[in-house]
Amino acid sequence: xxxxxxxxxxxxxxxxxxxxxxxxxxxxxxxxxxxxxxxxxxxxxxxxxxxxxxxxxxxxxxxxxxxxxxxxxxxxxxxxxxxxxxxxxxxxxxxxxxxxxxxxxxxxxxxxxxxxxxxxxxxxxxxxxxxxxxxxxxxxxxxxxxxxxxxxxxxxxxxxxxxxxxxxxxxxxxxxxxxxxxxxxxxxxxxxxxxxxxxxxxxxxxxxxxxxxxxxxxxxxxxxxxxxxxxxxxxxxxxxxxxxxxxxxxxxxxxxxxxxxxxxxxxxxxxxxxxxxxxxxxxxxxxxxxxxxxxxxxxxxxxxxxxxxxxxxxxxxxxxxxxxxxxxxxxxxxxxxxxxxxxx
Amino acid sequence: xxxxxxxxxxxxxxxxxxxxxxxxxxxxxxxxxxxxxxxxxxxxxxxxxxxxxxxxxxxxxxxxxxxxxxxxxxxxxxxxxxxxxxxxxxxxxxxxxxxxxxxxxxxxxxxxxxxxxxxxxxxxxxxxxxxxxxxxxxxxxxxxxxxxxxxxxxxxxxxxxxxxxxxxxxxxxxxxxxxxxxxxxxxxxxxxxxxxxxxxxxxxxxxxxxxxxxxxxxxxxxxxxxxxxxxxxxxxxxxxxxxxxxxxxxxxxxxxxxxxxxxxxxxxxxxxxxxxxxxxxxxxxxxxxxxxxxxxxxxxxxxxxxxxxxxxxxxxxxxxxxxxxxxxxxxxxxxxxxxxxxxx
DNA sequence: AGGCCGGATGGAAACGTTTCCATTCTTCAC
DNA sequence: GTGAAGAATGGAAACGTTTCCATCCGGCCT
Numbered sequence: 001x002x003x004x005x006x007x008x009x010x011x012x013x014x015x016x017x018x019x020x021x022x023x024x025x026x027x028x029x030x031x032x033x034x035x036x037x038x039x040x041x042x043x044x045x046x047x048x049x050x051x052x053x054x055x056x057x058x059x060x061x062x063x064x065x066x067x068x069x070x071x072x073x074x075x076x077x078x079x080x081x082x083x084x085x086x087x088x089x090x091x092x093x094x095x096x097x098x099x100x101x102x103x104x105x106x107x108x109x110x111x112x113x114x115x116x117x118x119x120x121x122x123x124x125x126x127x128x129x130x131x132x133x134x135x136x137x138x139x140x141x142x143x144x145x146x147x148x149x150x151x152x153x154x155x156x157x158x159x160x161x162x163x164x165x166x167x168x169x170x171x172x173x174x175x176x177x178x179x180x181x182x183x184x185x186x187x188x189x190x191x192x193x194x195x196x197x198x199x200x201x202x203x204x205x206x207x208x209x210x211x212x213x214x215x216x217x218x219x220x221x222x223x224x225x226x227x228x229x230x231x232x233x234x235x236x237x238x239x240x241x242x243x244x245x246x247x248x249x250x251x252x253x254x255x256x257x258x259x260x261x262x263x264x265x266x267x268x269x270x271x272x273x274x275x276x277x278x279x280x281x282x283x284x285x286x287x288x289x290x291x292x293x294x295x296x297x298x299x300x301x302x303x304x305x306x307x308x309x310x311x312x313x314x315x316x317x318x319x320x321x322x323x324x325x326x327x328x329x330x331x332x333x334x335x336x337x338x339x340x341x342x343x344x
Numbered sequence: 345x346x347x348x349x350x351x352x353x354x355x356x357x358x359x360x361x362x363x364x365x366x367x368x369x370x371x372x373x374x375x376x377x378x379x380x381x382x383x384x385x386x387x388x389x390x391x392x393x394x395x396x397x398x399x400x401x402x403x404x405x406x407x408x409x410x411x412x413x414x415x416x417x418x419x420x421x422x423x424x425x426x427x428x429x430x431x432x433x434x435x436x437x438x439x440x441x442x443x444x445x446x447x448x449x450x451x452x453x454x455x456x457x458x459x460x461x462x463x464x465x466x467x468x469x470x471x472x473x474x475x476x477x478x479x480x481x482x483x484x485x486x487x488x489x490x491x492x493x494x495x496x497x498x499x500x501x502x503x504x505x506x507x508x509x510x511x512x513x514x515x516x517x518x519x520x521x522x523x524x525x526x527x528x529x530x531x532x533x534x535x536x537x538x539x540x541x542x543x544x545x546x547x548x549x550x551x552x553x554x555x556x557x558x559x560x561x562x563x564x565x566x567x568x569x570x571x572x573x574x575x576x577x578x579x580x581x582x583x584x585x586x587x588x589x590x591x592x593x594x595x596x597x598x599x600x601x602x603x604x605x606x607x608x609x610x611x612x613x614x615x616x617x618x619x620x621x622x623x624x625x626x627x628x629x630x631x632x633x634x635x636x637x638x639x640x641x642x643x644x645x646x647x648x649x650x651x652x653x654x655x656x657x658x659x660x661x662x663x664x665x666x667x668x669x670x671x672x673x674x675x676x677x678x679x680x681x682x683x684x685x686x687x688x
Numbered sequence: 689a690g691g692c693c694g695g696a697t698g699g700a701a702a703c704g705t706t707t708c709c710a711t712t713c714t715t716c717a718c
Numbered sequence: 719g720t721g722a723a724g725a726a727t728g729g730a731a732a733c734g735t736t737t738c739c740a741t742c743c744g745g746c747c748t
Contacts, residue, residue, distance in 0.1 A: 007491065009467075011704055022728045027706060034707095035725060052490070057465045058411065059704030061402045062733045069466075072446075077434065078628065083427040090421065090448050094459070099466055102416075102446045104434050115438070121401045122413075122443055123353075146396065147351065230632065258632040265634050284422065288574065288602040289633035290609050355734055366698045371736060378737095379695060403734030406703045 010051035012059075019047035030055065057099075061123070069099040070311060071119035073129035073139075075107050075227075079255060080283040081300050082130065085153055088304025089128050096312055098125075107132065107197055107227060112139050120146065126311040128304065130154045132197045134162055149314065153307045154298075156203055156323075165307045167298050167328040169200055173207025173250070174214075175330050176278050176296050180248045181215045184339035185276065188212065189220035189239060189246035191256050193227050204252045204280060220246040225256065232256075232263035240267060240275070247275060247339045254279035254286055254295055261293070261335060272337030282331055291334030299326050354395035356403075363391035374399065401443075405467070413443040414655060415463035417473035417483075419451050420571075423599060424627040425644050426474065429497055432648025433472050440656055442469075451476065451541055451571060456483050464490065470655040472648065474498045476541045478506055493658065497651045498642075500547055500667075509651045511642050511672040513544055517551025517594070518558075519674050520622050520640050524592045525559045528683035529620065532556065533564035533583060533590035535600050537571050548596045548624060564590040569600065576600075576607035584611060584619070591619060591683045598623040598630055598639055605637070605679060616681030626675060635678030643670050 016023040021040060028034035029044040036044075047053075061067045072089055074082040086102065093100050101122055103115035112131070116139045119127060127150035131137045134155035140162065143150050152164035180188050190208050193201045205222070212219050221239040225232065239245065249264075251257035257279025261271050269275050271291055279286065282297025306324055360367040365384060372378035373388040380388075391397075405411040416433055418426040430446065437444050445466055447459035456475070460483045463471060471494035475481045478501035487494050496508035524532050534552050537545045549566070556563050565583040569576065583589065593608075595601035601623025605615050613619050615635055623630065626641030650668055 009490065012706095013704080023705080024707075024729075025727060028727090031706085034727090037726065040726080054461065054465045056467055056704055058402050058405045058467055059733095060706075062406055062703090062735090063705045063707080065733070067402065077421075077427045077431040078424065080422065080424060080427070080629075083421045083424070086446075087421040087448060090446065094447070094455070094462075099462060100446050102430075102434065102444050103438070104431060111438070117398065118438075118443060121398045123400055123402055146353065230628075255629075258629060261634065262632045262636075284574075285599075285602060285629050285633075288606045289629075290605065291634075292606075356736095357734080367735080368699075368737075369697060372697090375736085378697095381696065384696080400734055403703090404736075406705090406733090407735045407737080409703070 009056075010053045012053070012055065014051055015044065015047045015053045018051065019043040067099075067123050067125055068097060069101055069122065069124050070308065071101045071103065071122070071124035071127045071129075073103050073105065073112070073115055073119070073127060073131075075105050075130060075132070077102075077104050079227075079253075080285065081154075081254065081281040081298070084283075084300035085130075085304035085307075088301035088306075089308045090304075091301075092305040092308040092312075096308075098308075098312070109138070113142070116142055120148065124148075126150060128153055128307045128311060133199050134164065135160050135199065149311055151307045151310045153303050155199055157199070158203075163310065163322050165303055165310060165324045165326065168325050169203035170207035170210065172280070172296050172298075172328045173204040174211040175328070176250055176280070177208055177211035177215070179330055180250070180276065180278065180336070181211075181217065183248075183276070183337065185246075185248040186217060186339065187220045187244065187246040188217065188248045188250060190222045190250045190252070191232070191236075191260050192222060192224050192252040193256060194224055197227060198252075201252045208250060227255075230255070230259045230262075232259045233266045236260065236263045237267060240264075240269065245275075248336070249275060249277050251277065251279050254281040254283045254293065257293055257295065257335075258286075258289070261291070271335050274340065276337050276339070277335045278333075279335075282329075286331075286333065294333030294336030295331050297329045297331045299328075302326060353400075354397045356397070356399065358395055359388065359391045359397050362395060363387040411443075411467050411469055412441060413445055413466065413468050414652065415445045415447065415466070415468035415471045415473075417447050417449065417456070417459055417463070417471060417475075419449050419474060419476070421446075421448050423571075423597075424629065425498075425598065425625040425642070428627075428644035429474075429648035429651075432645035432650075433652045434648075435645075436649040436652040436656075440652075442652075442656070453482070457486070460486055464492065468492075470494060472497055472651040472655060477543050478508065479504050479543065493655055495651045495654045497647050499543055501543070502547075507654065507666050509647055509654060509668045509670065512669050513547035514551035514554065516624070516640050516642075516672045517548040518555040519672070520594055520624070521552055521555035521559070523674055524594070524620065524622065524680070525555075525561065527592075527620070527681065528685075529590075529592040530561060530683065531564045531588065531590040532561065532592045532594060534566045534594045534596070535576070535580075535604050536566060536568050536596040537600060538568055541571060542596075545596045552594060571599075574599070574603045574606075576603045577610045580604065580607045581611060584608075584613065589619075592680070593619060593621050595621065595623050598625040598627045598637065601637055601639065601679075602630075602633070605635070615679050618684065620681050620683070621679045622677075623679075626673075630675075630677065638677030638680030639675050641673045641675045643672075646670060 012023045016026045029041050105112040134157035156166040279295035282295050286293030356367045360370045373385050449456040478499035500510040623639035626639050630637030
């Protein structure tokens with residue numbers, strides 16, 4: 001950043017000098033703490049406004065040991081589901097007078113811990129974050145060590161008692177599978193993001209398995225893919241050959257669902273006539289495409305806002321491990337139709 | 345945020361005490377400035393690590409009058425094109441050891457100025473931002489007044505000499521129209537975001553007009569819509585009636601293009617057989633949908649990264665008003681095809 | 689041997705706030 | 719008229735760093 005001769009920003013001392021009072025008085029007037037003569041108040045306010053004085057939060061933070069800043073850590077900003085939850089956090093934070101320091105990791109553990117270090121150095125008061133695996137995460141261990149409040153978003157730890165806001169991924173997955181079964185599908189496959197990189201993937205897969213069992217169905221094929229792998233045709237081709245191919249595919253998130261639909265089309269299959277597809281997340285663009293994407297909707301914006309609110313109201317300090325489950329809904333869409341009648 | 349009894353974080357004084365040296369020495373060792381005996385260095389490092397000491401950036405900032413923080417202001421995080429540029433900024437910033445403070449405005453001027461105030465109070469060293477209208481913006485005036493370096497992203501001011509990184513919107517628009525004309529389209533309409541809310545809209549519209557004139561074509565209908573208006577059928581219906589309806593529609597951004605395609609389908613028209621559609625931005629999901637979206641691709645990630653780099657290397661201080669134009673490309677897609685032969 | 693140089697280290701100031709405490713002044717009750 | 723209460727205000731410390739300056743020391747040159 002350039003260090004050109006910028007006229008130094010006004011400090012509280014400048015205001016005090018101009019108003020002819022002490023800095024203590026300026027502080028009191030501007031913060032509305034303590035009393036002051038109407039004339040004094042007027043003088044101070046005038047001086048502050050003349051100099052367009054903006055109290056330095058860094059001076060303030062140093063004294064008060066409170067930064068009014070939260071950190072946000074997401075795997076990726078380009079996945080709409082994260083972008084939207086960040087938007088939710090941002091809204092809630094702005095509302096509450098908090099600033100938001102952001103970092104993204106690109107699913108890279110090294111970047112993740114560097115980012116955490118940075119946020120820690122910046123003395124954020126708390127963190128809203130989404131990690132790969134909430135049950136074993138070096139970053140979360142670090143946060144536990146330093147006792148910094150945090151709330152997970154999307155993550156749903158299985159064992160570790162960590163505060164989080166999410167949907168019930170297992171139940172949500174079941175809802176999808178039940179819907180598919182109700183539509184006559186008997187061979188239901190799943191496209192999942194790498195299990196190692198996502199506890200969500202695992203839970204959603206578990207729900208899929210459980211619902212299939214309940215319905216008396218054999219699990220269809222499972223394809224595990226990388227999160228930024230968007231060309232899936234060659235991965236899907238093998239399992240779509242022959243008469244026994246699945247009639248429905250459940251993708252563990254919407255980006256994968258879109259990629260899946262794309263791949264199916266590339267392979268000459270029609271959606272939903274030949275194969276139905278349902279996603280998970282409820283990203284907005286899903287409504288716009290053709291066929292529109294059937295998906296399990298998580299309230300992403302509310303997820304972010306709620307997570308921030310939890311942080312702010314401090315539940316994560318004493319109430320370690322509390323969880324908030326948000327409601328999900330199944331959004332119908334053209335990509336999910338009845339099973340082809342010819343197949344059995 | 346809760347104020348539970350968190351064991352106070354270690355300060356440089358704690359480290360100094362544990363290492364049996366002065367705080368000056370600790371600072372020097374940890375920053376690699378000044379000399380020190382190997383033993384001293386070892387002692388200090390050990391103490392720092394034992395206490396997991398993380399220097400407070402706020403103490404540091406106060407002293408150094410440098411925060412190593414940049415602010416980012418975007419209209420919306422949920423528009424992928426902004427999310428991606430933020431990702432670019434974030435990457436470049438992390439690389440350079442900068443933190444990123446984020447704010448979004450939802451196209452609301454009041455929120456915008458509040459956000460700017462907040463960033464100013466946080467003493468960001470500079471700002472990367474996208475505003476509604478770069479030629480008249482209260483927020484930018486404020487920044488000019490306080491002489492805070494900033495670089496606009498996406499904005500392309502027409503008169504005001506403000507530093508910015510963008511594509512040549514007019515030329516880009518022309519490229520789209522020329523392509524449409526080459527495909528035989530003669531009646532080309534445009535769907536634009538509110539002119540008041542976007543200088544991009546205006547420039548792209550201008551390019552469209554100019555290219556049509558050059559091609560000897562009459563301008564088709566123009567529909568101005570709100571940015572978060574995603575149900576467009578009722579807006580588009582009027583201009584699609586009769587034999588004189590446009591055979592191609594150019595949307596001033598990809599979200600609008602998707603909404604347009606959706607609306608056309610809802611109105612019973614096929615894309616591209618009846619009407620072709622081309623967007624502007626190059627968002628990633630466009631490749632995944634069916635039909636895949638033809639669009640004018642801006643290098644969003646590079647836009648963000650470049651803007652940050654400009655800021656960092658300080659060009660915006662002395663070189664007020666410098667502009668960087670990034671290259672654009674036309675990404676073909678199934679949504680843009682040849683004009684229907686029956687129409688003339 | 690004495691003076692000097694330079695390396696290692698510590699003391700203290702400064703950055704911009706908030707806030708405790710002390711001081712001055714007004715006002716009111718007796 | 720005196721004392722006390724309370725309002726208005728200022729002085730100064732504290733927060734966690736960095737960095738200037740001073741001090742101390744050993745060793746080298748002459």
